[in-house]
Amino acid sequence: MAQESVTQNTSTIAHNQGDEHSSGQSLLGPLLCWAVVFADIGTSVYYTPGILYQTVQGLAGFFVFLTMTVFILLALKYAEVTHRFPQGGGVVTVAAQAINPWFGALGGMFILVDYFLTAAISSLSGILYLSVVFPTIGIMPIPLFITIGVLILLGILNWVGISESAKVSLVGAVIAFASDIAILFTVFTHLSLGEFFYLIDQMFVKNHLTPFSLLAGFAGSFLAFSGLESISQLSPVMKKPHKKVAGIALTLVVLTIGITSPMLTLLSTSLLPEAAKDSVQSAQIISLLAGHWGNKVLQTEVAISASALLVFASNTAIIGAYHVFIALSRMEFLPDFILQRNKLRGTPHLSIALATGIPIIILIMVWGNINILGDMYAFGLLGAFSLTCLGLDIVRSRDLKRAKALKLAAKTESPRQARETHRAVEVHDLMKSNVQPTATEEENQVEESGSLGGHVNETYEATKLWFKINFGLGILTTVLVIVAWGTNLVTKPLATAFGGGVTLVGMGLAYYNHNRQQKEGRVPVPVVMTRLQGTYPQTTLAILTPHNPHNGAVIRAAINNADAQTPILFLYLAGKRPRTSAPRMMEIIDPYLDDQDAKDAFSKAEALAIKAKVPNRTYIYLQEEPELATQIWQSIHPRDTLVAIENDSQFKDINPDRIRYELTPEGKVAHLLKRW
Structure with a gap:
């Protein structure tokens, strides 16, 4: 009875916190979650075809289709991340709680590399798309200077405290998806089914596949799906139950991306190969495809909507980056000054300055060359994907191990012995990980808003067939993503040098800060649990x-x-x-x-x-x-x-x-x- 009282009280507190959270801002349902993720990931199609063409030529569309299968498997894992780790944080939280905090710091460095390059490449692409309407601004170095100005403006807006709105994302996402469908409809009104299959045939005739090119193309085409990690960052503002909301949202993401991204990549690189080769036109290729097969009105509409959405995606990356800076500082891996807030607006001006200034430095270093930015991209994105997948596999393996032990105890031991085994298994798991003990679905629908790291996971469900299938698919996903990351480490030395360099500097700073705090007598605690369950009679x-x-x-x-x-x-x-x-x-x-x-x-x-x-x-x-x-x-x-x-x-x-x-x-x- 006492234990029930504690649980009820925790649930009440969590419920009250949820009410407080929602009082200032409406929680996001499946449609708004789809909008935020699609407004991020949906922008990748505007620059991916041109960048991918530089390495795999006419096979760009084929490789995006191929990687789409892994993207679906990744979406399944990220849907689970949202309800197992409802406090948000994505790879930082997953790696810290599933493995240890140092891996959380490593994941933070990976995702920061991704955010820096996303902010740079998205904002630059946005200006290059706008140059379709205003050709003068497409002459280098004008787009570089305008892009720097846009990033500075975004930094100022974040300093002022203007936050992103999911409803604005919805408007942008709907316009972008409608524009993509309009382009596909227009092209297929001029292209017969036979001509379409001829394009596919010629794609393989003109470009030969080898084992090396297959790996390189597979790894490089993950660029088309940058932005999936956004769903794990939405958990704190997502409606309950997270499992259902995230599942519906990511189903919509998979459907809308699956309909548009592979097909637009294939058509743009196959029908406009000369534009795909050009360093400027390759960054405008979706708008040029609309104008070539449609009319000037559609080309202009796509250019303007793409430009706005790309700048919006750049702002999302800035917001994500400065929140990761704050999280790593709160975890005591980065210096405390990063947490400082200005007295005028109450915003974290130093972390915002870093999140804005580093992409600007990157743009100046490459002098606005979007293809070089594309070559630098793979390290952080795939590193974050790999670490997230690995962390989730570790959590699932613990569930499976615990379930097997409990099932065996139920069969072979007396009820009292089985209870003791239950507690021994649970205490052992608590000692190893900050991922919280199991709870029922009904409890989690209330509790996950207030208890960190809680997850909707029935221990006994781990012995069922679907869990085992999901576990196997998860391991396959991890292997495929790690293979892609490892391939890019070899085939994209610039990405490896840049991403590895940023990560080493960041981890070096984390190590220095950690040691400095130890010398000052402040020792960060490796694992802090945020839920208590069961009995501890020998504690x-x-x-x-x-x-x-x-x-x-x-x-x-x-x-x-x-x-x-x-x-x-x-x-x-x-x-x-x-x-x-x-x-x-x-x-x-x-x-x-x-x-x-x-x-x-x-x-x-x-x-x-x-x-x-x-x-x-x-x-x-x-x-x-x-x-x-x-x-x-x-x-x-x-x-x-x-x-x-x-x-x-x-x-x-x-x-x-x-x-x-x-x-x-x-x-x-x-x-x-x-x-x-």
Whole structure:
């Protein structure tokens, strides 16, 4: 009964937080989620055909069709990411929680490389498309200077605090999709079915496939699907249940991209090969296709809509980049100054400046050459895809392992032994990962808005056929994406040099910042859980509360009494901390990372534990009131519960077998001992 009370209270808090989130901003349903993702990924078709033509010539369309199959498998995995990790963050969160925080930092560097190049290539492409209507601005270096001006303007708008709107994305996405369909309809009114198949035949006659070219083309055509990662960044502003909403949204994305991107790539590179060869016209090729087979009106409409949507995609990349900067700083991998907000507008001006300034530097370095930007693109995008896929596979494998252990225990052990096995498996998994324990679908529909890393995953479902098929397809997806990434590392040395260089610099900075904090006595905690479930009968429970000057005494007493066989569970009860504003698109919602007092308390505990060589320690952060400590104690059954004696009135309802007091240099601590 006590455990049910804790669960109900957590659900109520999560529900209230969801109401607060939605009060300032409407949560996104499937259509608006589709719009945001399509407004990002749908822009890739405007520059991909020309860039891809430079490496695979007339086979560009074939390779986009080929890679479309892997894109569908990727979409399945990203749909699962949204409901397993509802706090957002994409590869940063998945890698940090599934593997460890350092891999989260590595994923952050990968996605930053992707965002930098997306901002540069999208904004430059937008200006080049506009030059179809105003030819003068297409003469180099005019488009370069205009693009730099556009990026500066976008940086200023973000500094002012003007946020993106999903409804604006919907308008842009609908116009873009309608324009794509209009182009396809126009072309096929002039092209018979026989002529179309002749184009396909000639594509293979004029261009020979070899094993090397097959790998290179497959790897390079992932550029056509840049933007899929946006769905994982929408989790905090997505309606519940995430699983259903993301599934419908990505089904729409797959259908709309599948209808337009491969076919437009094939037609544009096959029907306008001379334009595909030209460095400027290749960046306008979809608009030129519309004008060649349609009329001037359609060409102009496509050019203007493409230009607007590409600039919009560039802004999305800037927003994504500065939120990743903020997340990595909150995770204590990047310096604190990145979190600084200006007093006038309250926006993170330094992270915005980095997210805007780095793409500008990249544009100047390549002097506005869009083909060079395309050659630089592969590293970050495929690196982020690979790490996300790998992280999700690790989470699924733990589910499968846990399910098999529980199924075997149910068959061979007594009910009591089976329960003990259940707890042993669950505790072992909690020690290894920050991905939260299983919960029912109904619980998660309420809880996932307030508990971080929660996921809709029935442990016992992992033994069913569909889970195993999905698991196998997921591993296949990971292998294919890693093969594509590895191929690009070889075939695109410029991308490897640029992306690898940025990643090494970023990870070097993270390592330096981490070591600096350790020397200052601040030790970042590797894993912090944000949900508590089940019983821990052999655990020492150290209860910490907000801004409590006696937390240090509790921590020191727990460390002093530690032994190799008894795990320590440091539990921080933060209380209800309502958000003062609604979550924004691309934001990573993690209350723990915003709670400096909790981070300082856990940091002190981790430093002392490392010094004392305490092997088994777990950190749990709950947005619960300290008054609920009694219910939590009754729920988890710890052997020894440590509380500061000055705050014992909050724990008066705890009923231990005996109480032992310990005096530490930082205060008196009560040990509430119980044999369950």
